[in-house]
Amino acid sequence: MNTETATFAVSWVSEQSTGTRALQQEQQLNRFLAEVERRALRIAEIGVRNRDDALDLVQDAMIKLAGKYGDRPNTEWAPLFYRILQNGVRDWHRRQAVRNRVMVWFGRGNKDDDDYDPVATAPDPIGRSPDEELQNSEAMDSLEVAVQALPTRQREAFMLRTFEGLDVAGTAVAMGCSQGSVKTHYSRAIHSLRETLGEHGPAGSGDG
């Protein structure tokens, strides 16, 4: 084998190796996004009270994560993804606030919040008895309304810790604050929700 052939062979093997690594990374990213996308949608939906807007926010978060942070270690993806998503939700609220101010200026208040009907947007029943489905649906509606009523930071801490299952460190990265703040926000959120939902707890079965 002459030098040129050897150089070509090394270069080809190197390119193949890089290509294989990129493909593996993409497959891992695909699996990660497939795993979180449904929970992320529901979390965004609780945040903005609109499924279409929530779908847009999740798509934007996916594009930004894949485009900017796809080559980061996959252990960092969840906090980064939720950080992007939470920023999107906050931006959405800022835009809504501006829009509402403009609409009030022109004499047309925003009635989106008043029109929001958790029952109408409740998911379709799948595989459970109608009674059980109804009970769960009503309980989730109550929980959703109570979570929506929380201050933003408490809501974020509660949803990321409880719904997504991020640990304190991951939640701190996602929220862009210290771990101590996460613990405080989470604790206050739980306390506030328990007060709102009463002694029966979120599922209405009593919290013992």
Place this chain on the structure above:
Amino acid sequence: MKKSDEKFAQEAKALFDASVDDLDAATLSTLNQSRHRALEEARSPRGQLMRWVPAAGIAAAVLFGIMLTLPGTGSLDPMPAGVADMDILLGEDSLEMLEELEFYSWLDVMEEGDDVG
């Protein structure tokens, strides 16, 4: 965390998971499409470029800051001499000019002398 708080969180999580499982087919399809679009964009040349945008932006800002803080660079020359030289060298007449480089150097010195005078 208190046991009662833990139980509360577990119940809330169970309700949330049930609502996730109940998402309709149309929504799941949209999510699937969004995911594939995200991966496709990341694969595209534009997506590859996007990864370098933050680093390039920071590098440009740092360079700009250095240029502003260096002594004697209070005003920014729109086309520094080096860039102008490269432009001339890459032009079609560059070979002819290179052959008569000594003449152009002499001409440059003479013009500077005229400016001073």
